[in-house]
Amino acid sequence: MDKELNQHKWQAFVLDEIFDIRATQSSIDKKNLVNLAGTIPYITRSDKNNGIDMFIGEQPNYKKDEGNVLTIGLDTQTIFYQPIPFYTGQNIQVIRHSRMNRYNASFLIVAIKILLQKFNWGGNGATLTRLKRSKVFLPITDQHEIDWEFMEDYMRRKETLLLKPAVEQLCKRLINKEISGGGKLLSSQWKPFSFTDVFTEIQRGKRLKKADHTEGSIPYVSSTALNNGVDGFIGNEGCVRKFEDCITIANSGSVGSVFFHQYEFVASDHVTQLKRKGLDKYAYLFMVPIINRLSEKYSFNREINDERIKREKILLPVNKEGDIDFAFMSSFMQEVEADILKTTLNVFKDRLNANENQMGGGKMEGIYTL
Incomplete structure (x- = not known):
């Protein structure tokens, strides 16, 4: 605790006596979602991306929760501030207070995370009742009231x-x-090209079983659609395939997910490296959303194997000579x-x-x- 916090007065408060704590209004199982394209956050118990699993449209049979609240996944001990209205998955709790804003909410998150550490999967499991009865230490005024201004x-x-x-x-x-x-760029003509014309190296990663992973700091890229495709960090040096400064496309799992990697990484056999020597990161980034459209064509049951990817074509801008205009892509x-x-x-x-x-x-x- 830093000096400023240590010098302030603190007091324990029962959560249920100062906050409105209840289950969320929506609680939608993911398989029941409709209108998957939209801008409304769908909050789950994930510990990533502020708990946002995806953005969706209006769900006619469910009511959104209001923003300016904290969401908690008790069993995962995840807690985030949600500034705007949202829908949730199952087993999400909401904490409200009329004086909450994004600043004091950030302070509260740290304090509540400390008390969540006492919950576990044993006899002291996390429940809404236990959460409400729990005490949280917060800074107070001379009148022994919560010091909202100090937290903010x-x-x-x-x-x-x-x-x-x-x-x-x-x-x-x-x-x-x-x-x-x-300056503003000029428009460019477009033409279809096969992957073998665009990339000088097309190579799948190498199989590495989870049980064989060793502890380390090298990104391990697999078929996840999250975190730029990074599925963890490992220390394996032998019997692996390393790439860098390239694009990867997921062959299975989240089929068609495409990411650019400027760093060295280990590739699983669920992704394929797409590389062209001499290409800068901006040209690669230009192609990422274009290649990602292959996800509309493939699925979990129809993977992108080595032969299929070599037969695929993508539309790219061309110069006056009809060659791929990598300079335009980079400038854009x-x-x-x-x-x-x-x-x-x-x-x-x-x-x-x-x-x-x-x-x-x-x-x-x-x-x-x-």
Whole structure:
């Protein structure tokens, strides 16, 4: 605990006496979902991506939960802040309070995670009743009330410390892009090409049984559609196939999932490496969503085997000579990256300015102004 937290007064509170805790309103089994294309978060007990398993459309037979709450998966001990309305999978609990916001919610998450550690799969298993009876230690005012302002200000300061270096890095990257050139790109003609024309190396990874994995720090890329295809980290050196600076496509499992890897990794036999020597990351990134459309054609029961992938064709931009226009692809993605950086920078700047104003500082200038 840092000095500021240690100097503040704390007190134990029974969760059910200060929060509204209940099961979520939707609780939809994944197999019952409809309208799978949309922008509404579907929250599960996953410990990744803020608990978001996917984004879906309206579910006519279910009611959404309101945002500005904490969601908890008791058996997985996962807890996240949900700022907007959402649907959930099964066994998700919701914690509400009228004074909650994204800053003090971040503080609460850490405090509640500490009490969740006492739950286990033995005789002290996690239940909604036990959660409600549990006590959480929180900072208090001189009147022995929860100090919501302290929690919010503390997390604003922590966010500011994280955002300032990030803003500086974004500014530097954007400045470098402006110096190196830019401008709007011209349109390009498109033509179909077989995979063997596009890539100089097409090679499947090598089978490595889970029981043979050793502890290490090398990314292990398999057929998962999450985390850029990384299914864990291993230390195996022998009897494995390593790749880097390439695209992988899942042959089975999440068939058609495509990711770019600039780092060295071990590939399972469920993915195939697609590589062209001399190609930069931007051209690779341009092709990722195009190749990913193969997932519409294949399924778990129809895998992308070695022969099928060599027969596949993809549409790519071409130059005046009719050759693949890798330069256009690279420039296009650099423009996309610049747009994303500017949008991200503006969001970060707005948050920093809001934090500075809330804490009595002035508006940021200098390097933060483009």
